[in-house]
Amino acid sequence: MIQPYELPSPFEVEKGIVLLLEPPWARAGELRARLLDESYPKPFVIDDGKSRFLYFSVRLMQSEMSLKAPNDLALxxxxxxxxxxxxxxxxxxxxxxxxxxxxxxxxxxxRLPGAHMTAVELDPDVIAWRDTFMLPPDGPRLQILQGDGAEYLEQAAKGIDVLLVDAFDKTGFAPGLANREFFENAYARLAGNGVLVINLAGDRESYAGVIGEAMHAFDDQVIVISVPDDGNHVLYAFKERWFEPRWRWLHSFAKELRANYGLDFAAFAQKMERATKLGLARREALRGR
Known part of the structure; x- marks a missing residue:
């Protein structure tokens, strides 16, 4: 486990301790200045005693973990x-x-003991924080790989049930994933009823065209919903042929899922149905042209 370099947070709003991937002899003054002028090149962590936050820059918070409930989804x-x-x-x-x-x-x-998960991360400095963020070790149900997600997908075996994409750099959505080839590979590697889920965040220009490429590859079987709390959108693309949500049944099933997982699936289903009826995915795709 790494021993992070600690210094008091120099930021006005983000209070607590800043954790850095630096040796013990690093100069606190230099590090503080580089954090403030956003020239510090590595991901860093802020710990306020209640939660830990991962940042690439102080303007773009990547992740939040509650220290009391690390397995919950805070964002x-x-x-x-x-x-x-x-x-x-x-x-x-x-x-x-x-x-x-x-x-x-x-x-x-x-929460999903029957699932095997592979996580692919380009930046080794992000993986270096895995113990700080209490990630389980690699084993029969988990593998964390350092590498390019698009290249991994090109060579991955078919039959992926769920492909989750939450990939960003300092400027926003990872540019290597915002192209037709990536979405065609995603479609090819998914199982017959597989689902692609993408977090879209940051400046809209950074993911302009992504929704349109997803709709092209997945034959318009795409739902996009907004996340006003975080300023994000979430995209879902479905490989299943003639995908037709049974909304009445889904609203009922959402109550069961909420009881099992503690998440507001009822609200998610309502928002997805409304977005589908309003054609939000197509409207956002046209805006990205």
Whole structure:
């Protein structure tokens, strides 16, 4: 386990202790200045005694973990990404591109004991924080790999039940994933009833065109919902042929899922139905052109 370098947070709003991937002899003054002018090149953690937060820059918080309940999903967008359970309640194989602070890994590992999860993260400095964020060790049900998510998907075996994409750099959505080839590979690697789920955050320009590419690859079988609390959108793309949600049944099933997982699936289902009827995915795709 790494021993992070600690210094008091220099930020006005984000209070607590800053944890850095630096040696003990690093100069606190230099580090503080680089954090403040956003030239510090590595991901860092802020611990306020209640939660731990992963940042690439102080303007773009990547992940939040409650110290009292580390397996819970603290951010609303991560909760909404789990809405795939409405359509695929018993996944056996989950792939996650973009590790961050590991919120989705912890939740799925804890709550979905029948699923094997592979997480692919490009930045080794993000993986270096895995113990700080209490991620379980690699084993029969979990594998965390350092590598390019798009390259991993090109070579992955077919039959992925759920592909979760939560991949960002300092500028926003990972540019290597915002292209037609990625979505065609995603479609090819998913199982027959597989689901692709993408967190879209940051400046809209950073993911302009992503929704349109998803709709092209998945034959318009795409739902997009907003996450006002976090300023994000979440995209769901469904491989199943002639995908037709049974909304009345899903609203009933959402109550069962809420009892099992403690997430507001009823609200998720309502929002997804409304977005479908309003054609939100197509409207957002046209805006990205």
């Amino acid at each position: 609303r967008y991560t909760q909404k990404m789990m809405a795939f359970l409405l359509f695929h309640p018993r996944p056996k194989r989950i792939v996650l591109i973009g590790l961050g602070g590991g919120s989705l890994v912890r939740f799925c590992h804890h």
